[in-house]
Amino acid sequence: MFKVFTAFVKKEIFHIVRDTRTLYILFGxxxxxVLIFGFTISNEFKGASLTVxxxxxxxxxxxxxxKIKSSGHFNLVSNTHSISQLEEEFKAGTVKIGLxxxxxxxxxxxxxKSTSIQIITDATEPNYATTLTSYASxxxxxxxxxxxxxxxxxxxxxxxxxxxxNPKLLGAYNFVPGVxxxxxxxxxxxxxxxxxxxxxxLGTMDLLLVSPLPPLLIIIGKVTPYxxxxxxxxxxxxxxxYLVFDVPVIGSIxxxxxxxxxxxxxxxxxxxxISTKAKSQQVAMVVSMFALMLPxxxxxxFIFPIESMPDVLQFISRIxxxxxxxxxxKSVMLKGAGLLSVYKQILVLFLMxxxxxxxxxxxxxxxxxx
Amino acid sequence: xxxxxxxxxxxxxxxxxxxxxxxxxxxxxxxxxxxGFLGANGAGKTTAIKMLNGLSKPTSGIATVAGFDVxxxxxKIKKNIGYMSQxxxxxxxxxxxxxxxxxxxxxxxxxxxxxxxxxEIADKLELGSRLNKVVADLPLGWKQKLAFAVANIxxxxxxxxxxxxxxxxxxxxxxxxxxxxxxxxNGTTIFVTTHYMDEAEYCNRISIMVDGRIDALGSPKExxxxxxxATMNDVFLKLARN
Numbered sequence: 001m002f003k004v005f006t007a008f009v010k011k012e013i014f015h016i017v018r019d020t021r022t023l024y025i026l027f028g029x030x031x032x033x034v035l036i037f038g039f040t041i042s043n044e045f046k047g048a049s050l051t052v053x054x055x056x057x058x059x060x061x062x063x064x065x066x067k068i069k070s071s072g073h074f075n076l077v078s079n080t081h082s083i084s085q086l087e088e089e090f091k092a093g094t095v096k097i098g099l100x101x102x103x104x105x106x107x108x109x110x111x112x113k114s115t116s117i118q119i120i121t122d123a124t125e126p127n128y129a130t131t132l133t134s135y136a137s138x139x140x141x142x143x144x145x146x147x148x149x150x151x152x153x154x155x156x157x158x159x160x161x162x163x164x165x166n167p168k169l170l171g172a173y174n175f176v177p178g179v180x181x182x183x184x185x186x187x188x189x190x191x192x193x194x195x196x197x198x199x200x201x202l203g204t205m206d207l208l209l210v211s212p213l214p215p216l217l218i219i220i221g222k223v224t225p226y227x228x229x230x231x232x233x234x235x236x237x238x239x240x241x242y243l244v245f246d247v248p249v250i251g252s253i254x255x256x257x258x259x260x261x262x263x264x265x266x267x268x269x270x271x272x273x274i275s276t277k278a279k280s281q282q283v284a285m286v287v288s289m290f291a292l293m294l295p296x297x298x299x300x301x302f303i304f305p306i307e308s309m310p311d312v313l314q315f316i317s318r319i320x321x322x323x324x325x326x327x328x329x330k331s332v333m334l335k336g337a338g339l340l341s342v343y344k345q346i347l348v349l350f351l352m353x354x355x356x357x358x359x360x361x362x363x364x365x366x367x368x369x370x
Numbered sequence: 371x372x373x374x375x376x377x378x379x380x381x382x383x384x385x386x387x388x389x390x391x392x393x394x395x396x397x398x399x400x401x402x403x404x405x406g407f408l409g410a411n412g413a414g415k416t417t418a419i420k421m422l423n424g425l426s427k428p429t430s431g432i433a434t435v436a437g438f439d440v441x442x443x444x445x446k447i448k449k450n451i452g453y454m455s456q457x458x459x460x461x462x463x464x465x466x467x468x469x470x471x472x473x474x475x476x477x478x479x480x481x482x483x484x485x486x487x488x489x490e491i492a493d494k495l496e497l498g499s500r501l502n503k504v505v506a507d508l509p510l511g512w513k514q515k516l517a518f519a520v521a522n523i524x525x526x527x528x529x530x531x532x533x534x535x536x537x538x539x540x541x542x543x544x545x546x547x548x549x550x551x552x553x554x555x556n557g558t559t560i561f562v563t564t565h566y567m568d569e570a571e572y573c574n575r576i577s578i579m580v581d582g583r584i585d586a587l588g589s590p591k592e593x594x595x596x597x598x599x600a601t602m603n604d605v606f607l608k609l610a611r612n
Contacts, residue, residue, distance in 0.1 A: 007475025011461070011468065018463045018504075203457030210423050210453040210530075211476050212445060 004213065008221030015195070016225060022191065026229050030183045030237050037175040038245050047075040048132055051095040053086050054079065056105035064101070064117075064143050073135055090122055097121045097132045109147070165334045172245030177329035178302030180237050180260065181322040185267050185296045187230040190288040192223045192271030197284035200275075215364060223268050230267075234260050250336035256329065259342070262349050263325040267292075269356040270321075276363040296322040324348045373437075376401045376528050376559035377422065381431035384417050391417040393582035394431060399575075401527075404550060404560040406570050409579030410610050415563050418579070419530055422561070424448055436527045449477075452521035452529040460517050462506040466497065469505060469520060477524035491519045494549075511542030518549055522558070529553065531562040535569065547572050567603040576602075578609050585609050 016022045050068070054061050069076050077095055080086040089095045100118035102108075108115035119136050121129035166173040196219070199205040208218050235257070241247035249256060270292065278284035297303060299313060300322035306314055317323050324345040331337035339346075377399040384392040392414045399405040409415045420426035422435050424444030433440045436450040460469045470491060474484045492501055495515055505513060514534060521529055531550075535543045547569065554560050562573065570576050571590050578586040578593075586593055586609055590602055597605045 004476055004478060007472055010475075011464065011472040014464050014468050015461070202462075203455050203459045204461060206425075206455050206457075207453060207459045207473075208476070209425055210448060210451065211473075212448040212478075213476055 001217070005217060005221055008213075008217070009224050012195070012222055012225045016229070025191070026187050026233050027236070029186070030179065030233050031240070033179050033183065034176065034237055034240050034244075037179060038172055046072060048073060048097055049077045049095045050074040050097050050099065051078045051080050051086060051089050052076065052099045052101070053081065053083065054099075054101045055103045056101050058106040060106035060109060060147065061101045063147075064140070065099070067143055068099070068136065068139055071139060086120070090120070093122075095122070096125075096128065097136060099136070172241060172247050173330075173334055175302070176237065176241035176245065176247045177326050177333060178300070178322075180234050180329065181263070181300060181302065181325050182293070182296050183237060184230055184234055184260070184264050184325075185270075185292050185322060186288075187233060188223075188226060188264055188267035189271035189274065189292050190285070191226050191230075192268055193274040193278060193284040193288050194281055195222055195226070196272065196275035197278050197281045201280050219272055219364075223272065227264060227268055230264055231261065234264070247333065249333045251332035251338065255339060255342075256332045259325065259328045259332070259346060259349075262346065262353070263321060266321045266349055266353045266356065269353060269360055273356055273360045273363065276360060295320045299323070300326055302326060319352075321349060321352055374401055375399065375434075376403070377405075377433070377435050377561065379422075379431065379433040382418070382421060382428055382433045383430045384414075384421060384426065385429045390582050392421070395579070395582075395584045397577055397584060397587055399528075399559060399561060401559055402554055402557050403575065404554050404562065404573045406573030406576035407561060407563045407579070408570055408576055408606065409563075413579040414582040415579055416532065419532060419561075419563070422447075423451060423453060423530060449524075450527045452524065452526040453532075454517050454521040454529070454534050455532045460505050460513065460520060463504060465502045465504055466508075466516060467501045469516075470523065473520045474523050479524065487523055491516070491523075495519065511538050511545070514538055514542070515546060515549060518546065522553060526558065528559040528561060531560065533563050533565065535564065535566065543569070567601065567606060570602045570606075578606060580609055 052065050054065065065076070068074055074097070078089060080089060080098070083100070086098050086100070090098065098120040100120065102115060102117070105115055105117075117140060119133055121132050123129040196205075199208065199222075209215065213221075238247075238249070238256075242249070271288070274284055274287050274291070278287055295316070299306070299309075299317040299320045301317070302322065306317050306323065309317065328342045328345045331342050335341075375398050377397075379398075380396050381394040382392060382396070383390065383394050395418060407415055407418070417426065421428050421440055422433060424435075424440060424447045428440060435447045438444075438446040438450070440447065461472070464472070467488060470488055471484055474487060479487065488501065492498070495512065500508075505516070508516065518529075518531070518534065521531075535546055538546065543566070550560055550562070550572075562569075564570060573590065575587070575589050576593065577584045586596070586605070588596065593605050594600070594602065597608050599605045599608065
């Protein structure tokens with residue numbers, strides 16, 4: 001039986017080697033995804049285009065503008081001379097943030113009356129706008145402290161923040177686990193559902209079923225090569241994350257790989273489940289895309305925090321395997337958590353696997369033994 | 371049970387809900403016989419073949435294939451039959467040799483047996499150095515002949531051919547039938563479905579299915595006499611119209 005199995009795996013590997021697209025998807029796509037996410041998704045920014053409408057144009061306001069410029073976070077692209085001119089700049093899209101300094105800025109400030117500065121941002125990109133605003137206001141507050149002279153504030157509350165597990169707020173800490181979850185879902189589930197659907201479409205499935213091979217062996221033989229390749233691909237992403245983006249694995253590597261393998265098997269069974277339903281490769285493709293890829297990206301907490309979703313989506317997110325896997329990954333990689341801290345998520349994944357296997361087996365019987 | 375029979379069915383029936391796809395068919399096929407299994411599209415041929423192949427459980431009735439019961443011994447049946455479907459069923463993206471090795475492998479052929487088969491098939495189909503070519507590059511006729519050779523690779527007792535010559539030119543069909551005759555001469559039973567009435571004439575005996583029943587059964591000559599027709603085509607049309 002083992003010989004038959006190896007004959008099967010060999011044949012599947014021939015398919016993969018012949019069709020280089022498969023290899024691109026298995027190894028090229030993770031690479032590209034990691035690099036794209038790595039260099040685009042980032043909470044830090046540099047050189048945001050800034051415009052200043054300085055109605056005061058006095059010593060103090062010039063100092064302020066200079067300070068903001070010299071931080072490196074902002075790039076002063078223009079000086080505007082009226083509010084309408086400033087609006088034009090925003091409409092043209094040449095600036096992302098604008099500062100409006102009122103007339104008599106220094107006078108108001110020095111005489112210790114209050115004065116105000118307006119920060120205007122382009123909120124078509126809400127996250128970016130919020131980040132810009134908070135950077136700019138922090139700098140203005142600092143400036144205020146420095147220039148309020150000798151007047152001592154009678155008492156002060158100093159706030160000390162500590163960002164746990166990701167002190168530098170690196171985006172990579174979030175997206176490397178996410179990309180691994182996404183990649184495994186894509187390669188395992190989509191590829192297996194496609195390859196089984198292809199056999200059905202071509203009619204070779206009939207031949208396999210007529211042969212003495214037990215159906216279970218057909219399925220295992222078909223998915224094994226994809227499982228191995230996907231696992232290698234996932235390990236590649238972890239290594240890439242470590243080397244290029246300094247994403248550490250603080251916890252046990254064994255636990256990380258074991259949970260990765262568990263998630264991979266869940267994804268595989270999802271793929272097989274889809275393939276028992278789908279009659280053609282196209283159907284398998286579309287179903288995998290919408291039923292697997294989108295939820296994995298959007299409802300797993302990978303890109304958007306689950307806590308801020310409406311209740312319905314939060315509820316749906318509970319059946320997305322990636323949600324649990326990403327939690328495990330992050331806990332093990334970034335917090336150094338052991339099995340005791342993540343056993344709940346792992347149990348959920350096991351439960352999902354169990355349900356999927358039963359459903360697949362039932363379906364398989366319906367499809368092939370009617 | 372008669373030892374000279376390759377296939378034996380009695381009142382074999384398959385129902386899908388209210389619909390009766392195969393309605394109590396009864397027939398025998400002798401060893402080494404070329405048995406034509408005819409019928410219009412939707413007459414129930416494919417369902418009947420599926421039951422005989424062990425892919426589908428009969429609703430009622432009994433049947434044995436190569437001496438094994440289709441209800442209980444499907445695993446043994448599968449070891450003793452070869453199958454070639456109406457869809458071309460080799461892997462187009464693999465080479466001829468890879469296909470041979472794969473199908474030989476799943477039927478448990480040993481390494482030296484595979485080598486022998488490879489040589490045999492290459493000689494028979496005059497493949498020469500094309501063994502490492504991708505199947506997709508072969509002309510359709512050649513593919514069909516190769517598929518037949520592969521279905522025969524484990525020397526099964528019975529080969530099921532489901533419309534094996536669809537879309538193939540007459541000359542290649544002729545060659546294909548020569549291969550069928552050769553296999554039959556070696557004692558292999560051939561169970562073949564076709565839409566080509568000239569091919570029906572090549573069979574030793576034929577059955578014609580209409581609406582799930584077998585309405586005619588006999589040698590081409592007998593059937594032509596029975597239905598007072600000059601050709602098999604007329605026999606078929608007379609049956610299909612009623």
